[in-house]
Amino acid sequence: xxxxxxxxxxxxxxxxxxxxxxxxxxxxxxxxxxxxxxxxxxxxxxxxxxxxxxxxxxxxxxxxxxxxxxxxxxxxxxxxxxxxxxxxxxxxxxxxxxxxxxxxxxxxxxxxxxxxxxxxxxxxxxxxxxxxxxxxxxxxxxxxxxxxxxxxxxxxxxxxxxxxxxxxxxxxxxxxxxxxxxxxxxxxxxxxxxxxxxxxxxxxxxxxxxxxxxxxxxxxxxxxxxxxxxxxxxxx
Amino acid sequence: xxxxxxxxxxxxxxxxxxxxxxxxxxxxxxxxxxxxxxxxxxxxxxxxxxxxxxxxxxxxxxxxxxxxxxxxxxxxxxxxxxxxxxxxxxxxxxxxxxxxxxxxxxxxxxxxxxxxxxxxxxxxxxxxxxxxxxxxxxxxxxxxxxxxxxxxxxxxxxxxxxxxxxxxxxxxxxxxxxxxxxxxxxxxxxxxxxxxxxxxxxxxxxxxxxxxxxxxxxxxxxxxxxxxxxxxxxxxxxxxxxxxxxxxxxxxxxxxxxxxxxxxxxxxxxxxxxxxxxxxxxxxxxxxxxxxxxxxxxxxxxxxxxxxxxxxxxxxxxxxxxxxxxxxxxxxxxxxxxxxxxxxxxxxxxxxxxxxxxxxxxxxxxxxxxxxxxxxxxxxxxxxxxxxxxxxxxxxxxxx
Numbered sequence: 001x002x003x004x005x006x007x008x009x010x011x012x013x014x015x016x017x018x019x020x021x022x023x024x025x026x027x028x029x030x031x032x033x034x035x036x037x038x039x040x041x042x043x044x045x046x047x048x049x050x051x052x053x054x055x056x057x058x059x060x061x062x063x064x065x066x067x068x069x070x071x072x073x074x075x076x077x078x079x080x081x082x083x084x085x086x087x088x089x090x091x092x093x094x095x096x097x098x099x100x101x102x103x104x105x106x107x108x109x110x111x112x113x114x115x116x117x118x119x120x121x122x123x124x125x126x127x128x129x130x131x132x133x134x135x136x137x138x139x140x141x142x143x144x145x146x147x148x149x150x151x152x153x154x155x156x157x158x159x160x161x162x163x164x165x166x167x168x169x170x171x172x173x174x175x176x177x178x179x180x181x182x183x184x185x186x187x188x189x190x191x192x193x194x195x196x197x198x199x200x201x202x203x204x205x206x207x208x209x210x211x212x213x214x215x216x217x218x219x220x221x222x223x224x225x226x227x228x229x230x231x232x233x234x235x236x
Numbered sequence: 237x238x239x240x241x242x243x244x245x246x247x248x249x250x251x252x253x254x255x256x257x258x259x260x261x262x263x264x265x266x267x268x269x270x271x272x273x274x275x276x277x278x279x280x281x282x283x284x285x286x287x288x289x290x291x292x293x294x295x296x297x298x299x300x301x302x303x304x305x306x307x308x309x310x311x312x313x314x315x316x317x318x319x320x321x322x323x324x325x326x327x328x329x330x331x332x333x334x335x336x337x338x339x340x341x342x343x344x345x346x347x348x349x350x351x352x353x354x355x356x357x358x359x360x361x362x363x364x365x366x367x368x369x370x371x372x373x374x375x376x377x378x379x380x381x382x383x384x385x386x387x388x389x390x391x392x393x394x395x396x397x398x399x400x401x402x403x404x405x406x407x408x409x410x411x412x413x414x415x416x417x418x419x420x421x422x423x424x425x426x427x428x429x430x431x432x433x434x435x436x437x438x439x440x441x442x443x444x445x446x447x448x449x450x451x452x453x454x455x456x457x458x459x460x461x462x463x464x465x466x467x468x469x470x471x472x473x474x475x476x477x478x479x480x481x482x483x484x485x486x487x488x489x490x491x492x493x494x495x496x497x498x499x500x501x502x503x504x505x506x507x508x509x510x511x512x513x514x515x516x517x518x519x520x521x522x523x524x525x526x527x528x529x530x531x532x533x534x535x536x537x538x539x540x541x542x543x544x545x546x547x548x549x550x551x552x553x554x555x556x557x558x559x560x561x562x563x564x565x566x567x568x569x570x571x572x573x574x575x576x577x578x579x580x581x582x583x584x585x586x587x588x589x590x591x592x593x594x595x596x597x598x599x600x601x602x603x604x605x606x607x608x609x610x611x612x613x614x615x616x617x618x619x620x621x622x623x624x625x626x627x628x629x630x631x632x633x634x635x636x
Contacts, residue, residue: 049634058554058631087630088556099551099633101240103247108238115237116556144247160555172634 004069005033005200006055006168011064013050013223024050026223028064032200034167037191039211039230040204042220048204049172051220055202056091056170057083069167088117092161092199094190096173098153100145100160106132107141110159117164131159134196135189151182155189162193169194171203180209187213240552240561241568244545255537256573259530260580263610266526267585268592270602273519275595280409280507284500287328288357289473290482292498293489300496301330301470302409302503303511308495310423310469313350319488321480326350327469328358329422332412335382336391342382344415345408346392348422348469357473360416366401372418377401379413390415393425409507411594419469427466437463527613534577535617538570542621546628554630563622567615574614578607 013025024047032038042048053059055066057073066074068090073080080086087093100109110128115121132138135155140148148156154174161169171190175183187203187210194201205211214230245252283302292301293308293316300306313325329348334341349358354368360377366386369375376397378384381404390397397417406414417425429437438460442448447459474497476485482499489497498506508516542549549562582603589596 053631053634056554056631056634058629058634084553084556084558087554093554093633095551095633099547101548101551103240103244104238108243112238113555116558116561121238 004067004167005031005036006202007031007067008055009065011051011054011066012062013047013054013059014062024223025054025061028220028223028225030202030218030225030227032168032202034198034200035195036216037187037194037201037203037214039214039217040202040220040225041206041211041217046220047223048220050223051225052170052172052202052204055168056093057086085117088113089164090166090168092164092166092169094154094157094161094169094171094174096176098145098150098157100153100156102145104145105141106137106143106145106148106156109145109156110163113160113164128159128163131163132156134193135159150177151185154178154182154186158186158189158193162197162199165197165199167198167200169199169201171201173205173207174203175205175207175210183207183209184213237561239568240565241572244565245569245572251541252569252573252576256576257580259533259537259573259577261584262526262530262533263577263581263606264584264588265581266523266530267581267598267602267606268588268596269519269522269526270606271585271589271596271598272592272594273516274597274599274602276409276411276512276515277508278597279407279411279595280512281504282405282407283409284503284507286361286406287473288355288359288361288475290476290500291474291486291489292503293325293472293474293493294470294496294498296494296496298496299506299510301328303506306470307468308470308472310419310467312493312495313472316472316474316489316493319485319492321476321485322474323477324357324475326352326357326473327419327471328473329419329426329470330408331422331426332408332410333392333425335415337383337388341391343412344378344382345412346422346425347414347416348419348425349416350419357475360401360403360406360414362403363401364404366399368401369416369418370400373421374398375400375418377403377416379406379415380404381407381413382415384415392417392421394431395421395425397421405595407595409511423466423469426468429464434464527609530577530610531613531617534570534573534614535620537573538566538614538618538621539624541569542566542625547633549625549628550630550632553628554633559626562625566622566625567618570614570618570621571611574610578610581606581610 008028008030011025011028015022015024028051040048054061061074063076107125107128110131111124114124114127129138129141132141137152137155140152145153175186190201212231212233215232217230218225218227294300294306295308298304298306310327313327316322317325327350331346333346335344369377374397376390376399378399380402384399386399388399390399441459442456448456486497486499489495552562585598589598
C-alpha cells in the first residue's frame with residue numbers, strides 16, 4: 001500500500017431538489033497527510049457528519065474530487081465500482097461508541113475485516129493480535145466486548161479501524177464517552193498509530209479536552225470549512 | 237471466514253434454545269396431528285387385516301359393515317360357501333356401544349364372531365393372554381386397550397360376559413377397542429329391547445286378534461318368538477382360495493345373491509376415503525394452521541433477533557460486509573432455530589404419542605417431510621428479516 005493520505009477538492013453535497021434543496025457541504029477542501037491527525041470541529045448541523053459520510057463513501061457527494069492514497073476515488077462521480085470494498089480496504093472507522101460486534105471475541109472483532117477481504121482466518125487473527133499488542137490490549141484477546149472497560153473497547157475499535165492498513169481513518173467523536181485521562185490516551189494512540197502506519201486520521205469532535213492536541217484543525221460551519229493551526233499540545 | 241450466525245447463536249444460546257423449545261413444542265403438536273391421521277388410516281387397515289377376509293359381503297347398495305349399517309340373513313353364508321373359489325365364509329356383526337366395566341363403562345366395538353376355531357375370519361388373530369372363546373355364550377375376548385383383565389366381568393346390554401382372552405391392536409376404524417363375543421349373543425345384543433318394551437310388545441301382540449287365534453294354538457308364541465329373535469348379521473367375511481382372484485369370486489355373489497361385495501382395496505377406499513375423510517380434512521386444516529402459526533412465530537423471532545442487531549448490521553455493512561454474508565447470517569440462524577425446533581418437536585411427539593387415547597402413528601416419512609417443511613418455513617420466515625437487514629443504511633453507524 002502506498003500511503004498518500006487524503007485530498008479533497010471542492011466537495012459539495014446537496015440534499016433534495018429545487019426549492020427544498022439544502023446545500024450541506026459547500027466547496028470543501030481538505031488535505032491530510034499520511035501520519036497526520038487533524039481535527040474537524042463545528043457546531044451541530046454544521047455538516048460534520050455529512051462530510052464524514054461522504055469521506056466514508058456511505059453517501060454520494062454532489063460534486064468535487066477525492067483522492068485516497070494514489071487513487072482518485074471521486075471526481076464528480078464515484079470512480080471505484082465497489083464502494084463496499086473501498087470502505088473495507090481503504091477507510092478505517094472509529095465511532096463515538098465502539099460498536100464492537102457483541103458475539104465475537106476481541107480478536108475476531110479485529111480479524112473480521114481482513115477475513116472479509118479474503119485473508120485466511122489464521123493470518124487475519126495473527127494480524128489482529130499484532131495490533132492488539134501494539135494497543136496494549138493483547139491480554140484481553142479472548143474476552144468478549146461486554147467484558148471490556150470503555151477504554152479497552154475503544155482501543156479494540158481503533159485496532160479494527162487499522163487492521164486493513166487503510167490510508168485514512170475517520171474517527172467520529174472517539175473520545176465522547178471517555179473521561180479526560182482515557183480521552184487523552186485514545187488521542188495518543190491515534191497519533192502513534194497514524195505515524196506508525198502512515199495513516200491520515202480525521203477526528204470529528206466536540207471534545208474541548210482534546211481539541212488543543214491537534215496541530216491542524218478544520219472548522220466547519222454551514223457546510224463551509226476553513227483551516228487553522230492548532231495548539232499541538234502534548235497528550236499528557 | 238468465521239460463521240457469524242454460529243457465533244451469535246453461541247453468544248445468545250439460551251435465547252435460541254428456549255425459543256427453539258417453544259417452536260419445537262408447536263412442531264411436536266404438528267407431527268402428532270400427522271400421527272393421529274396416520275393412526276386413523278392404520279386403524280382402518282389393521283381392522284381389515286385382522287378380520288382375515290378377502291371379501292366383505294354386505295347388504296346391497298350399502299357401504300357396510302364399517303361405514304354404514306348393513307343387514308343380511310344369517311343363513312346366507314351357507315350358500316356363499318358353496319360358490320366357486322370360496323374357501324371360507326363366516327358371519328360377523330359389529331356394534332359400537334358402551335360396555336359395562338365395573339361401575340363405569342368403556343366405549344368399544346362389540347364383534348360377534350361365528351362358531352369355529354382360531355383363524356376363522358372375524359376371530360382375533362392372536363392373543364396376548366388367556367384363550368379364545370370356546371363356549372357358545374357369555375365369554376369374551378377383549379382388546380387390552382379396553383382396560384379389561386382376564387376374568388373380568390363385561391356387561392353388554394343385560395348380559396354379563398367373562399373375559400377369557402386379551403388381544404392387542406384390535407380396534408375399529410375410529411379407534412375404539414374391540415370386544416369379541418359369540419355371534420348369537422351379539423345378534424341378540426344388537427336388537428335386544430329392554431324388559432318393559434318386550435312386555436309391552438307381547439301385550440300388544442296378544443291383544444291383536446290376527447295373532448291370538450283360539451283356533452290356532454301356538455301362533456301367538458311363534459309370533460312373539462320371531463319378534464324377539466334376530467336372524468340378521470352385518471356381513472359375511474369371505475376367504476378365497478389361493479388360485480382365484482377376488483373379482484372372480486365376488487362377481488357370482490353380486491349376480492346370484494343380489495348382494496354388494498367389496499374386496500380389500502375397495503374396503504380400504506371406503507374406510508380411508510370416506511369414513512375418515514372428514515376427520516382427515518379436519519386434521520389437514522389443523523396442519524395448515526399450525527404451519528402458518530409456526531411460520532409466523534419463526535418470522536417474528538428472527539425479525540426480533542435481527543432488530544436487536546440493527547446497529548451491528550449497520551457497522552458490518554459500513555466496514556464492508558457483503559449483503560450475502562449478512563443474509564446468510566440471518567438465514568442460518570433461522571435454519572438453526574428450525575433444526576432445534578424440529579429435534580425438540582420430534583422428541584416431544586415421540587414421547588407424547590403413547591399418551592394419546594387413540595393410536596398415533598409417527599411415520600419416518602412424515603418426519604422427513606416435516607423436517608423439510610420446517611426448513612422451507614424457516615427460509616420463508618427469514619425473508620422479512622433479511623429484507624429489513626438489507627435496507628439498513630451503513631450511514632446509521634456513523635450517526636449525525
